[in-house]
Amino acid sequence: MNIVEVKNLYTSFDTKVIHNNISFNIKKNEIFGILGGSGSGKTVLIKQIVMLQKIQKGEIIFLNENLSNLTLKKEENLKLQFSYLFQFGALYSFLNVIENVKVILKEYTKLPKDLITKIALTNLNMAGLDSSSAYLYPSQLSGGMKKKVALARAIANQPKILFLDEPTSGLDPSSTIEFNHLIKKLRNTLDLTIIIITHDLDTIKSTLDRFIILKDAKIHFNGTLNQALKSEDKITRSFLTFKKDSYANKN
Numbered sequence: 001m002n003i004v005e006v007k008n009l010y011t012s013f014d015t016k017v018i019h020n021n022i023s024f025n026i027k028k029n030e031i032f033g034i035l036g037g038s039g040s041g042k043t044v045l046i047k048q049i050v051m052l053q054k055i056q057k058g059e060i061i062f063l064n065e066n067l068s069n070l071t072l073k074k075e076e077n078l079k080l081q082f083s084y085l086f087q088f089g090a091l092y093s094f095l096n097v098i099e100n101v102k103v104i105l106k107e108y109t110k111l112p113k114d115l116i117t118k119i120a121l122t123n124l125n126m127a128g129l130d131s132s133s134a135y136l137y138p139s140q141l142s143g144g145m146k147k148k149v150a151l152a153r154a155i156a157n158q159p160k161i162l163f164l165d166e167p168t169s170g171l172d173p174s175s176t177i178e179f180n181h182l183i184k185k186l187r188n189t190l191d192l193t194i195i196i197i198t199h200d201l202d203t204i205k206s207t208l209d210r211f212i213i214l215k216d217a218k219i220h221f222n223g224t225l226n227q228a229l230k231s232e233d234k235i236t237r238s239f240l241t242f243k244k245d246s247y248a249n250k251n
């Protein structure tokens, strides 16, 4: 089953074409990667799928709904089905960890306070944090812990789909590996479909089921890691190596 179908999507700003009739699908339960150099249109693409940016030409079918002709009610309904973790997914600095998670539960549910606290703690545990971190403030957390709190918040409203924009940026290699494990675990335990914008080699190699590479406003590659590893195309391969001057790392 397809969760997202992008059909002949065309996007331009002024005279610059960002997506030139691109088409691809994202399947249920996939961990799907969107790769591409800086400015290749990855964030715009995700923003169009999550209805934060207008579709200019072409179609996006999201959970069987055509985003170009949604009623307000359908749009509201769709928005309940996913979470979007922004690139610098900031926490509220004036709220402690558990309050940061509770914000979402208070907004989306009418559950009693003690149950909200229990659910928030469960979400924190699922995101790899134990209850001893629950009453710390963001300024007292490491970068990796902040990402986990943001992830706990993103899963609090029980989404079916999670969009992550460069979730491991700024993390050291071991925190990156830990975060990638967590993403896979969450996909399995919560039956999620996860869509990730990433440049991270560990994420590409260990976490993604399939990915696309955007280049020159087109889909340059669409396939699995194994298919990419067999490819002789230089650009595709540059996303699989750490070479300092590679296309993927020019950012």
Ligand SMILES: Nc1ncnc2c1ncn2[C@@H]1O[C@H](COP(=O)(O)OP(=O)(O)OP(=O)(O)O)[C@@H](O)[C@H]1O
Pocket: 013, 018, 036, 037, 038, 039, 040, 041, 042, 043, 044, 045
């Ligand atoms: N609302 C907008 N108006 C005009 N131009 C825009 C708008 N949004 C994005 N762009 C331009 O579209 C291009 C693609 O932007 P986008 O943010 O999708 O790139 P990206 O692939 O996510 O890059 P990065 O990896 O650097 O985050 C960029 O040239 C950007 O300046």
